[in-house]
Amino acid sequence: MNLTSSLIASGQESEAVEASVNYAMQASGAFTWMWLLIAFPLFGAAFLLLAGRRTDKWGHWLGVAMSLASFATAVVMFFAMIASPDADRSQTLHLWDWIAVGRFEVPIALHLDQLSMTFVLLITGVGSLIHIYAVGYMAEDPARRRFFAYLNLFVAAMLLLVLADSYLVLYFGWEGVGLASYLLISFFQYKPSAAVAGKKAFVVNRVGDIGMSIAIMLMFVTFGSVTFEGVLGNVGMASETANTWIGLMLLLAACGKSAQFPLQSWLLDAMEGPTPVSALIHAATMVTAGVYLIVRSGPIFEAAPTAATAVIVIGAITLMFGAIIGCAKDDIKKVLAGSTMSQIGYMMLAAGLGPIGYVFAIFHLVAHGCFKANMFLGAGSIMHGMNDQVDMRRFGALRFVMVGTFITFSAGWLAIMGIPPFAGFFSKDKIIEAAFMHGWIPGLVAAIGAGITAFYMTRLWTMTFTGKARWTEDNQHPHESPKIMLIPIAILAFLSVSIGFILAYGDAIINWLTPVTGYAEQETVLNHYIIEYGTLAMVIAGAVIAYLQYRRDVPITPPQHVSALTTAARRDLYGDAFNEAVFMRPGQWLTRSLVFLDSRVVDGAVNGVAALAGGLSGRLRRLQTGYVRSYGLWMLIGAVVLLGFLILVRV
Amino acid sequence: MTPEYYIILSAILFTLGALGFLVRRNAIIVFMCVELMLNASNLAFVGFANQWGNLDGQTIAFYVMVVAAAEVVVGLAIILMIYRTRRSASVDEPNLLKF
Amino acid sequence: MGAEYIPVLLLGALAFAFAVFSVTLATLTGPKRYNRAKRDAYECGIDPTPQPMGGGHFSIKYYLTAMLFIIFDIEIVFLYPWAVSFGLMGVFALVEVILFIVTVFCVYLFVWRRGGLEWD
């Protein structure tokens, strides 16, 4: 399993290009304004939250404007970057020294290079579209201003995450997006399920965050620094063990944020949030932060083959996991969520492959951001027209009443399946190919996953748009959504169609990212034509089977006598059961003791959570008798001990 | 003349005061025990002043007396207040704040 | 040495004799009525604790006077050494002592305005 490392070491198979990022380069010219990227949405969030109800009328437009302003800034930066030579594309903007005590310095700095640039464009671009869409989607909601404040907060935090120059700053952004995600999932607070889902996301994400903080501490101990430059530039000086542990901890963090096995369960529940949130946070951007983290930390994983293998394994498992769950769900958003999990599994897999995969992980990430956001917004549009119905068994024949949604959604559907020349074809096939470069197992998993993807996406598409109308009584008149929602979807649909080709044309994305991530090619274990056509064949087979199976009547209530696998898949492959046993139970116990609902305590008795500190605390409390004289006695004992101790030290 | 005897006496007084603080229940007496400790310190100061042949110790004794007097005033006020409220000057009686 | 301590000794003896004399005289001539308060253990002029609720107690003025006395008593502690060496320390010390007295006088004014000097 040390293919990746040996590859780097010997530089075999010609084309290995190592990453060569000059982190010390001080930002100049247009890049000195990169802080504006974060400042705009941050200002929007703060203003909307603090200004209160006065801004209810026009607050959402401010949110949109701030997001667009950030996007415009990003575009300017992008062109400035294109205009500069490769060597100048990595820019660091030193903001201020956070702590400088003695030799230890933590600067607060932003770092913009091709990798962050890609993310910034994705976040602000897709983010702005979703902001616009949400103006229409949330039109009826009384708390729309607050919603936009949170959205802006999210964008700011996410930008901080990808623009960070050190793991510490990244961590702040990491926590920021977690907070925004929590706030947005439980946005419909009146729904108990939303509140529960928010809590679940919160708790599961804390597990991942522990990994992140341990990783940062390990870095501090190992390298004496937490900046990218200080850590990634010195990976060679650390032992493999240290690198492995740092890598595994980073992987744990990535699993939490990106809903990877075994921390995947929160993502399905997170669909309780408003649909624009699902599109932006839980499909296009935040959940991909884990992939960003792994790619950014590439050198660590290259120096720690075990950790890299772990990334591949996790990615492969999640890939199948998500796909299987996607096949069994009837809730349109949950199918999409399972699909998101699965697609991110692909990205993780690619990221774990090392330089042969980094570029494609990011490529797929961008393509996925476009087509998945497109489909989520489409699903939102359907819900908008169907009185918030999400059960696909109650859809059907919508292609006639929602023409715009149907066309755009179809573009996304074709893109995710990887039908040429749609976006997914370029990005996913590259990952499958890279997986075959690594070995048989990851390659086959990836290829089979593509078939299943085609199956469940076609199932979704068929059940929703074709066949007979199975609408329930209260939903007799589905209607198309307003323009303000359709236009963003249309733009995303256009991107779903074209982004793959645009980025793949002349290896644009490879050339663009290589200076940051490095790039290498290797022989695949299988002829790559076989891979390409085989995958395509599997995709088509999956799609056809699904179409044939679901084009006919679909019962409104899900059939009960189904295979064990279906049952398992309907229950999220027992992910919840697993999480409940491993994380939720201890988590609940922890929360309960945190919340102090221990009945004795609420009663005001003094026993407290006796089990908490082994009863130590409760026992120690007993010393605090409330008697002045006993306090005095303790003071006297203390004095005598002090005196005795000092004399003993002397002797 | 050695100050040792004075110091030993003052140590005894100080200890008596500290023990009195622990065993007496009347707040005033408890407080008087603290005063005894302060005066034990005074004795030590004066004794040492004699040993060193400078006046610092004696001056300090004056200041300590003044401070002690101020403390008495504050202490009496507080104890009296408690006494009026609870009809008792026992230091064990007001015992609502604990654990 | 020795001889110069004789007056001190004499004073001590005189004080002792006076104490014995007054106590004896009071015992011999005073009325002999015993009540519960008188039989209680003696604790520095205060009812021994713990005591029953609603037991007898001193007027608050008793303590107030004690506190005020202490405040003004303090003044003399500083005035006395100053007076002894006034000749040596001159104007500087005079100014300081005036400042000191003025400060204490402020407290006096406070007590006076708050009715602390009225005995009703």
Place this chain on the structure above:
Amino acid sequence: MNELIASVFETPVINYRQLSPILIILGAAVISVLVEAFVPRANRRVVQLVLVFLALITAIIWAVTGAGQQAITGEGAIAVDGPGTFLQITILIVSVFVAMLMAENRLDPAGDAFTARANSLPGSEDEREYTNRGWTTTELWPLFLFSVGGMLLFVVANDLLILFVALEVMSLPLYLMAAIARRRRLLSQEAAMKYFLLGAFGSAFFLYGSAMAYGFAGSIRLGDIANAISALPGPNGLIIAAVALLSVGMFFKIAAVPFHMWAPDVYVGAPSPVTAFMASCVKIAGVGVLLRVMYVAFSGLAWDWRPLFWIVSIVTMLVATILALTQTDIKRMLAYSSISHAGFLLIAVIALNPQGIASTLIYLVVYATATVGAFGIVTLVRGPSGEATHLSQWAGLGKRSPLVAGGFAILLLSFAGIPLTAGFIGKFTVFGAGIAGGATPVVIVGAVASMIAAFFYVRVIVLMFFTDPAEDGPTVVTPSPFTGIAISVSVILTVIFGIFPQPLIELAEKASIFIR
């Protein structure tokens, strides 16, 4: 003895410029007493407030403009040096905000946080009548000023007598201030008595320690004691007793275990603004003095007292943290939190290097900043009978009043030492100084303790944001600008110090040399 005086007396040199902050505050305190005597009751509050804020701000201006002019003055009794001035300014600024909390009179329908008349019996007719008349204990203000004046003197005192006098000038008014809560007066009075008796007990130890030090060195100047120690050929019982007993006195003031037991009771019983004052300013003054005495006078004995301080620091951090875990009263929990902070501060004392001084100054600033805000917020959450301090009453506060709960969450995170809050900077610098000073094991215990501590801080946050509010829960009262400003400034500073700590760090580093 006249011959002795005659031979040495000359007019003492006193640099009034360096002492001006102290003199301003104490002068204002005396005027404040006169205000109590002569201004009619109806106008007293306003006059007192104007006087207090005027005095504090004037003192701050004098202290700031005079900073940098270091001097030993008062015939060596007072050392106005970097740390001294830094702490004086800190105390003064924190006092301004504490005074704002004390001046608050809109939270309680009956007036401010202080009883109508301290000498009325709780629950009596008298009390009701005075309350109805709208009386309030304006005597608080002279007491407050005297206490602040005592603190200012305490942190620059360079001999043991001035230390003792300043200690008492600082403490005596506090005993009384603890006793005058408007609500739950029995608790308040009990707190006052406990504080007083134990405080006096602690002072007695301090004084006896001073006597021992005087007996050892023949002088009470900290510098002379240090010289005597360095000239010491072998062990000496007197100086050891002096170190032990002086430490007891100072440990009591900063509430280090096992001299901490007064703190929870008193913090709970005292009116919350006064608790804020005790928890912030007294701690600043106490730690400042501990630092000065240990660094200036006893650094020559470091081999003796450092192991001892190790133990006290470790025990303080652990015991306070463990005890805080099971507290159900918010003020009591904050009290134990305050005790555990004393343990962290001791790490910096142990370090015995300039870094230790700087980090103590930083820690004290960030700790006091957050403390004032936290107790300020405690005053806002009220039930029908005053402050609602039981933790269960704080459940769901985040849903009712997100702004207040959010502010409190930030302060708690700062106490816990989470990055991007000021508390992290404090802990970070203190731990750094500890490691540089060779106290790595203590730092490790400190890190463990802060992890456990994070648990009970986060517990409150979880309680506020993740549980449903009780039906008949307390309300968050909108305060007057006084409390509003104090709390906002506290929260904002906590965030600012967390994000831009460097100016504070540099200032503290510049101020980190004692003179003697």
